[in-house]
Amino acid sequence: MNTNAANSETQGVPRVVIVGAGFGGLSAAKALGNKEVQVTVLDRENHHLFQPLLYQVATAGLSPANIAQPVRAILRSKENIEILMADVTGFDVEKKLVLAGERSFPYDHLIVATGARHSYFGHPEWEQYAPGLKTLDDALGIRRRLLMAFEKAEAEKDPVERERLMTFVIVGAGPTGVEMAGAISEIARETMLRDFHHIDPSEARVILLDAADRVLQAFDPKLSEQAQGQLRNLKVDVRLKVSVQDVNESGVATANGFIHARTVIWAAGNAASPLMKSLPGTLDRAGRIQITSELNLPDHPEIYVIGDTANCAGKDGKPLPGVSPVAMQQGKWVAKNILARIKGEAAKPFSYWDRGSMATIGRNRAVADLHFVKFSGLPAWLTWVFVHLIFLMNMSSRVSVFLIWVWSYFTRAQGARLITSVGQAKKG
Amino acid sequence: MNTNAANSETQGVPRVVIVGAGFGGLSAAKALGNKEVQVTVLDRENHHLFQPLLYQVATAGLSPANIAQPVRAILRSKENIEILMADVTGFDVEKKLVLAGERSFPYDHLIVATGARHSYFGHPEWEQYAPGLKTLDDALGIRRRLLMAFEKAEAEKDPVERERLMTFVIVGAGPTGVEMAGAISEIARETMLRDFHHIDPSEARVILLDAADRVLQAFDPKLSEQAQGQLRNLKVDVRLKVSVQDVNESGVATANGFIHARTVIWAAGNAASPLMKSLPGTLDRAGRIQITSELNLPDHPEIYVIGDTANCAGKDGKPLPGVSPVAMQQGKWVAKNILARIKGEAAKPFSYWDRGSMATIGRNRAVADLHFVKFSGLPAWLTWVFVHLIFLMNMSSRVSVFLIWVWSYFTRAQGARLITSVGQAKKG
Structure with a gap:
């Protein structure tokens, strides 16, 4: 040593x-x-990750470089700090x-x-079928699975298999699960709508499962209800009080029956x-x-x-x-x-200043709980965009994220829809 | 079947x-x-790649999404074309x-x-030590190797090993080799200059090898000479009439001796x-x-x-x-x-209209041969930028590349300096 x-x-x-x-x-x-x-x-890793936007890399809206930055670059001006991988x-x-x-x-x-x-509740073998979203490599792997599901469906002739390829199950209806479900539904119904000849991407089924009786459990029940309404508008099939019993390559087994799906994403439990x-x-x-x-x-x-x-x-x-x-x-x-x-002084007890929480559900939709006021819809979404931009700006030269967002807001293009081998190589 | x-x-x-x-x-x-x-x-793959800028992904200047676009998106308006992976x-x-x-x-x-x-002249076993640059995955793998070499050097205490980690050999002085050598030298001497505590990235040695007697053989000899001068200004060590005899994990064996280097990039032969x-x-x-x-x-x-x-x-x-x-x-x-x-008509013979060729050698430096005029330096570089922008614009929403370039030209930041696992997973 x-x-x-x-x-x-x-x-x-x-x-x-x-x-x-x-x-x-x-x-x-x-x-x-x-x-x-x-x-x-x-x-x-060599980079700091802005995890709240990781779902945008997974759903091909942003590139890794838009939400991550080398740790060295962030701490460059601090002479007393060395960084080692x-x-x-x-x-x-x-x-x-x-x-x-x-x-x-x-x-x-x-x-x-x-x-x-992620925690798979004592079933680590589920991970290979239902990857979670914590790192850039996770996000690129999930992106590959999402895009490949549509590619495979386009080439598939068996209507039953085609339907399974176009069914996406997200387990866990916390902020990450809600954001993923909204974004996948939007990609299918807007971005990819005219891209295929043999399938209609808007027929994709996005199913959001949770064992609880509402989405976004950490939020006020009124906001949970509004989020559910917004998800319904995006054609996300929200299924509550459903607990997962098994996950395998065919789909998800629940107490209410088996859901056939070739793509399952894990957003439950840490x-x-x-x-x-x-x-x-x-x-x-x-x-x-x-x-x-x-x-x-x-x-x-x-x-x-x-x-x-x-x-x-x-x-x-x-x-x-x-x-x-x-x-x-x-x-x-x-x-x-x-x-x-x-300096020989005493350490002081910490107290957390909770400024509230937000979750976004696709373009124009979000819920925000700032304690003194709770709101949803477009005002919440604009607040979400504003807060996240401030964060990204602090990370320094993240101006381009803003430009990419503005651009794709108006064009509905999804610039990063590239399949690279990372997910395949890692998760088979 | x-x-x-x-x-x-x-x-x-x-x-x-x-x-x-x-x-x-x-x-x-x-x-x-x-x-x-x-x-x-x-x-x-699902994407078309703008290969002339691939070296910029390998050297962390651009993200994959900046130089590639889904084939479906490009051909979306053509009703009679189906695309299948x-x-x-x-x-x-x-x-x-x-x-x-x-x-x-x-x-x-x-x-x-x-x-x-790439062609390894009958030595496919060299590929694992000297990867080439043809696909996005190649580029991300090379990027990982380049960045990891500096990370490892920062943590290394043995000065001999440190020097080997900071030696980069590029085999082949065609346009790709010249562009890679220039870009690596610039990253080390400008982008990373203040990022490390234990190493001085500007001490990195970039060695460009070729068996020919000049770089950019396909160009006019006068332009080759100017390119060599520009490479020297960037502190690239150009070694000509050197043929490679072996490549292994320690470096490159040539008739003139062994070059110890932990990173070797192959840009010779197709x-x-x-x-x-x-x-x-x-x-x-x-x-x-x-x-x-x-x-x-x-x-x-x-x-x-x-x-x-x-x-x-x-x-x-x-x-x-x-x-x-x-x-x-x-x-x-x-x-x-x-x-x-x-239509029952005869096929006609093809003839190629050669509008000339260009190669870039880092910021502000390039050579251009448009037949009626040959030039180098800043004017050639601006021509190069202009021509490549036109291409990228044609690829549609590539406006952000231009903004990233303008931004990094003035800030000298390298936005995409992220190490993801793709290279590791693929090339071990």
């Missing part, structure tokens, strides 16, 4: 290692930039080391922000990164580790865990939701607490 | 099958659009069938435009698609099939072969070069000949 040389260059300056360059890790890194600490950011495999909390295969990275303060993957198991602490059912109100581990105040991997109690005692504003506010807060403790 | 149903729908109308949706196949399809023929376009495996010229695995497609007139792949072997005719050394001046096979006038797969004599008796203008003009001509023969 070799200890990374970089960290031993500056003796005496406290070393902070951040694992994960998602919303949480990146906001911590920014807040520690050009401060009296030496920071190492480790990530498996590394697949972190565990921690040695006694020796204060982050382990990545044969490499190890010593820390004085550790920030773990490794996010979550599980925290399995790295949590190598940290000392208590895990909840979703695999998240219990943290203190100062965002660190009870027995290891030098280890902070934030974002989707952390079980952090909110004001009501319930765990905070796994959304980007929580991760970003926690990242900033952890940076403050680390700098305070270096 | 099942014969495709689509083709039997309209009896009596002549059936044209086009294999390949590159420059040649697409220009034939456009010219046959809404004419009294029924056309089927077969391609392995199919991996053509051979031909039954007696029964007049195109074979694709278990499927077959009957034709009255056949246009074969399957292009070329071989026509191996499908030519299943057509009746004479193949040349590059695997191209001999065609008549009417662009068809001597013994099978109903089979036309165009573009990089065809050996078509020019005015000087030498075979026409494998460039897009040849393929496009031939595609249009074949369409005319087919329509003429359907």
Whole structure:
């Protein structure tokens, strides 16, 4: 095992290692930039991903480069931060080391922000038939499946098989599931409408399943109802109180019967990164580790865990939701607490400022809950576009996303409708 | 074996099958659009690729969606053209069938435009160490290798290994090799300059090898000399009269010694698609099939072969070069000949109108040979940009490429610097 040389260059300056360059890790890194600490950011990928728009890559509206940016480019101006690609495999909390295969990275303060993957409720074998949407490679794989389903249907003569190819099931009616269902229905009914000779893409069936009794469970029931109405307008077949019993290459088995479909997308359930198991602490059912109100581990105040991997109690005692504003506010807060403790001051308890939540359901449709006001339809959609543009602008030169959106809003073109081999190579 | 149903729908109308949706196949399809023929376009991919800009995807300047477009979208307005994804495996010229695995497609007139792949001069085992650049997946794979080389160098402590990681060898100094060498050198010296902590990307060595005594052999010697000067300004190490003896994971063996390099890119030599072997005719050394001046096979006038797969004599008796203008003009001509023969008229001999050639060597640098005038530097570069923009505009909504170029020209940002798994999954 070799200890990374970089960290031993500056003796005496406290070393902070951040694992994960998602919303949480990146906001911590920014807040520690050009401060009296030496920071190492480790990530498996070289890019930060704007996950809320990942469904647009999966549905061919945007290219990977429109929603992702090299971590190096984002943190370029921070002289005290080094960025290394590394697949972190565990921690040695006694020796204060982050382990990545044969490499190890010593820390004085550790920030773990490794996010979550999909959870298949104890059925990992479902993943090959029903991929989930967390990374750029996931999105490109799903895009390939969606587009190939139409291509295969065009070449298929058996009407039964053709119908199965043109049936798309989305499991889970949270924001991702609702966004995917709306976008797929729109592609079929608008973008692809005149592209084929033997099939009518508008006959595609998009089925959205959830075990709950309404879509967007985290939202106000009134907004759930409005979202369901908007999905119905987009011809999405919403089926509630339906629990999935099996997923295989023919489709989805539910208590109400078998749904034949060649394309199934998983948008139900998250599980925290399995790295949590190598940290000392208590895990909840979703695999998240219990943290203190100062965002660190009870027995290891030098280890902070934030974002989707952390079980952090909110004001009501319930765990905070796994959304980007929580991760970003926690990242900033952890940076403050680390700098305070270096100065000998006490760490302060975190409290989350919830500005509300939004979900979009295709062009012109969305729901928004800003607490003081709840609304839906075009005003909600414009708010959604505005908020996401602000975010993307902050990521720097993302002007082109805006232009692509404006362009495709008026032309209804879907610029990124390319099938590349990534999905095939990875998921077979 | 099942014969495709689509083709039997309209009896009596002549059936044209086009294999390949590159420059040649697409220009034939456009010219046959809404004419009294029924056309089927077969391609392995769902997109047409603007290959002259592929090196920009490989060097992270553009995204795949900027230089490629779904074939369906391009030919949408042609009511008589169906497009099917199919991996053509051979031909039954007696029964007049195109074979694709278990499927077959009957034709009255056949246009074969399957292009070329790289040729490793009888050493296919070199490909894994020195990938070539023909498809989007090739480009994403090379991009991954380039970016990963810098990432690995940043984490490497051994100075010898670090130098090998930062050495890039391009084999072949034709237009693609020259463009790649210039672009890699520019990325290292400009885009990435401030991105790393432990390495100085401007110390990257870019070595361009060729067995010939000058770069851009197809150009006027004066332009070759100017291109060499421009490459030197970009700090590209041009080594001529060097023939490659072996390529392995450590680098490239030449008669003048071994060059240690972790990244080698192949831009030397083309071989026509191996499908030519299943057509009746004479193949040349590059695997191209001999065609008549009417662009068809001597013994099978109903089979036309165009573009990089065809050996078509020019005015000087030498075979026409494998460039897009040849393929496009031939595609249009074949369409005319087919329509003429359907009317009972004779096919006419093709002649190529050579408007000249250009190659670009990074920002502001290029060489252009328009026959009546030869020039280089900024004027040549602006001509290059102008010509390529016209092409892209024709491909329809490619406005965003122009905006991305303008943006990155002034900011020197490289928007698409993302590492996705495609290259890894495919080439290991």
